[in-house]
Amino acid sequence: xxxxxxxxxxxxxxxxxxKPDKRPPNMGQIIRWLLLFIGGVLMIMPIAYMISTSLKWxxxxxxxxxxxxxxTIENYTYVLEDGRFYMWFVNSIIIATITTISNLLxxxxxxxxxxxxxxxxxxxxxxAILSTLMIPTEMLVIPWYLMSQSFGWLDSYWGIMFPGMxxxxxxxxxxxxxxxxxxxxxxxARIDGLNELQIWWTVAMPLxxxxxxxxxxxxxxxxWTAFLWPLIVTNSVDMYTIPVGLSGFGDEADVAWxxxxxGAAISTIPTLIVFLIFQRxxxxxxxxxxxxx
Amino acid sequence: xxxxxxxxxxxxxxxxxFLALPVLFYGVIRFYxxxxxxLISFQNWxxxxxxxxxxxxxxxxxxxxxxxxxxxxxxxxxxLIGTPISLILSxxxxxxxxxxxxxxxxxxxxxxxxFMTSAVAMAWVWRxxxxxxxxxxxxxxxxxxxxxxxxxxxxxxNALPAVLAPAVWAGLGxxxxxxxxxxxxxxxxxxxxxxxxxxxxxxxLTQITLPLLRPTIVFIVVFSSIGFLRIFDHVFNMTxxxxxxxxNATKPLVLMIYDTAFNGFDMGYAAAQTVVLFTIxxxxxxxxxxxxRSD
Numbered sequence: 394x395x396x397x398x399x400x401x402x403x404x405x406x407x408x409x410x411x412k413p414d415k416r417p418p419n420m421g422q423i424i425r426w427l428l429l430f431i432g433g434v435l436m437i438m439p440i441a442y443m444i445s446t447s448l449k450w451x452x453x454x455x456x457x458x459x460x461x462x463x464x465t466i467e468n469y470t471y472v473l474e475d476g477r478f479y480m481w482f483v484n485s486i487i488i489a490t491i492t493t494i495s496n497l498l499x500x501x502x503x504x505x506x507x508x509x510x511x512x513x514x515x516x517x518x519x520x521a522i523l524s525t526l527m528i529p530t531e532m533l534v535i536p537w538y539l540m541s542q543s544f545g546w547l548d549s550y551w552g553i554m555f556p557g558m559x560x561x562x563x564x565x566x567x568x569x570x571x572x573x574x575x576x577x578x579x580x581x582a583r584i585d586g587l588n589e590l591q592i593w594w595t596v597a598m599p600l601x602x603x604x605x606x607x608x609x610x611x612x613x614x615x616x617w618t619a620f621l622w623p624l625i626v627t628n629s630v631d632m633y634t635i636p637v638g639l640s641g642f643g644d645e646a647d648v649a650w651x652x653x654x655x656g657a658a659i660s661t662i663p664t665l666i667v668f669l670i671f672q673r674x675x676x677x678x679x680x681x682x683x684x685x686x
Numbered sequence: 687x688x689x690x691x692x693x694x695x696x697x698x699x700x701x702x703x704f705l706a707l708p709v710l711f712y713g714v715i716r717f718y719x720x721x722x723x724x725l726i727s728f729q730n731w732x733x734x735x736x737x738x739x740x741x742x743x744x745x746x747x748x749x750x751x752x753x754x755x756x757x758x759x760x761x762x763x764x765x766l767i768g769t770p771i772s773l774i775l776s777x778x779x780x781x782x783x784x785x786x787x788x789x790x791x792x793x794x795x796x797x798x799x800x801f802m803t804s805a806v807a808m809a810w811v812w813r814x815x816x817x818x819x820x821x822x823x824x825x826x827x828x829x830x831x832x833x834x835x836x837x838x839x840x841x842x843x844n845a846l847p848a849v850l851a852p853a854v855w856a857g858l859g860x861x862x863x864x865x866x867x868x869x870x871x872x873x874x875x876x877x878x879x880x881x882x883x884x885x886x887x888x889x890x891l892t893q894i895t896l897p898l899l900r901p902t903i904v905f906i907v908v909f910s911s912i913g914f915l916r917i918f919d920h921v922f923n924m925t926x927x928x929x930x931x932x933x934n935a936t937k938p939l940v941l942m943i944y945d946t947a948f949n950g951f952d953m954g955y956a957a958a959q960t961v962v963l964f965t966i967x968x969x970x971x972x973x974x975x976x977x978x979r980s981d
Contacts, residue, residue: 425782426789432779433796439855440799442823443811455820457827503708510701511694518705525716529916529967531940532960535726535947536719559711589700618804620919621940625948636806636919643810644926650814650821657807668802672795675802679860680867683905 440661447655454651468655478659480631481638485660488553488634489616495558496612497605503559504567505593509579525561534625541626552626553634557616563608566682570604571597607678610671614664635660727957734951744958753934754942754959761915761939761966764850768914772854772861773906779858780865781895794866798859805856809923812852813839816924839924842935849936853920857913861906868902869895901978908974912967916940939963 446454448464472478507519537556538547546552574597582592598605620636627633633641639660643653668675691699730740748754783793800808815823816838825835838848872895880890896903918940922929929945930937939959947956 422786422788426786426793429779429782429786429793430796433793436796436855436858437799439808439811439815439852440803442815443807446814455826457823457830499708499711502704506701506704510697510704512698512701515701518709521717522708522712525712527968527971528716528720529960529964531916531918531943532723532964533716533719534943535953535957535960536722537715538947539722539953540719556715558715559708561712589697589704593704614802618806620806620922621944625944636804639810640806640923640926643813643923653810654814657804657810660807661803664802664804665799668799669795673791676794676798676863679801679863683860683864683867 440665443654443657443661446651447658449651451649451651454649468651469659472652472655472659477630477633477638477642478635478656481633481635482659484550484631484633485617485635488550489613491550492554492557492616493609493612495554496560496563497609499559500563500608501567501571501598501601501605502593503564504569505571505597507564508568508571509574509576509597522561522564526565530556530622534622537622538625547626548628548632550632553623553632554616556622557612557619560612562682563612566608567601567604570601574600603674603678604681606674607681610667610675610678611682617660617664723957723960726953727961729954729957731953732951733953740954744954747955748958748962753937756934757930757937757939757942760846760935760937761917763846764853764917764938765911765914767847768850768854769907769910772858772910773903775854776858776861776906777865777903780862780869781891783862784866784869794863797862800856801859803856805853805919806923808852808856809920812848812920813924816848840932842932845925845932845936849921849924850914850917852924853914853917857910861910864902864906865899868899872898904974904977908970911970915963915966915970918944939966 441459445459445461447468448466449456449461450463450465450467453462503522507515507522533556541547541552541555546555578596578600579592582596587595618636619634620640623634623637624640627637630638630641639653639656642648642656688696688699726737727744728740728742729737730743731737779797783790783797786793814821817825818835818837819825819829822838824838828835837844839845876894876898877890880894885893915938917938921936921938921941922944925931925936930941940963943956943959943963946952946959950956
């Protein structure tokens, strides 16, 4: 839906490398650092309060102190023993994983084909897929719902997953990165007698691993947090994904805020951990996708 | 038979073999539903009965529906408040963060972390913040310094900005990262030349940095505009007791579509609303293409 700003001259890796600064810090720099630090701490306050509250006993929940006086994992035990969050968590993992694998395979195969093959119909396919970026999901949910109803896909994993099995965004991201694979490599592999499928899988794919990893993170995160379509297509509690389940859970009468915070933490902590592990890599991926996708 | 083909012909066979399934997917899951949505917008249908031709009836109903105009205004309020605020905040943060080396990565992480959260989870966290005393964090903080309570989500005037705040908060980190990449792409020789000429920082900012950041700014404005026009998760979850309330004060177009289609089962009317949303988003994208092309 969004065209790319053309930012030349520096690769995304170079854009993020920090040059060491030899000059001693002056007063202005110190104030700048302090203000940005305070701003940054404020930014993570909602996350900090969510986690802190999930570790508090009920009598302490409405205190504004960030550090719980007597931390407890009682809320987690309660929420997980209830069984529903466990089920929703598993559903979300399955759905996000399968969708991610599908996107990695198909988006890269289509991107590769559009990038490296010359065949009649190439331009039309290219423009057709590009144009789907203009179509908002919200316009498609009604027809998807009707389709799911007539094929019996309502309230099933496939029903939740099918709209996202391939994405135009991923296809274009991959196409951009396959441009950097030299045609000579592919030609050499052809002479060695590999067929086109083997060339794609064993020659081209290993060369775009960073792009594949970035795509995997985006697709996984997108499906992990997706709300509108799973809300529409599911109607039994055991098919809910984490966001749909959490939304219904929070809305139940008399549910305590510390339990809602615990549910919210369960849905957020996995992505935060992934981020903290792959931080540099994910930020580089965001830049690549933002500028090239 | 395959053996007798030329290399070029073999390539065509492979290409179409690779594309067969994806072409089917895009046709059935993207193009057919798009056409279908437009078709349904000209019909009357409540899911159970027959589909009957309605002509422009749904669009006329929309035009005369005061709730639609309220929703239309809300949707643009989200955009008109959200986009400038997040643009300015993210630029100021990126501009200063770019000039710092000490613990640069750590500060960047603090700003980026909210982008990795789930909108539904954080909507509930913010909803808790907004509750009155003795529950909500904000009102408890206000009470502790002796300021009177603020009605956030129950007030027709405060609810929309209150719902918008977590959406701005969550998107800020992404915009900061994009801005920083844009800033780093500006050749340092420009700044060195400015330094030699003894130009002040304000002139450098307005004459060098901002003009060269134009493509980045256009990208961020359009990206966040589209995001705010499609706002749903935050509104739905912060107002589940009365979706879009109080008195439709927070209801955006996507929530109206959801309500009309899946609570009211008025599929034709809902489809007409999706066509309106599509048209708005298309116009925004076309404006962006124009702005980028005129560079």
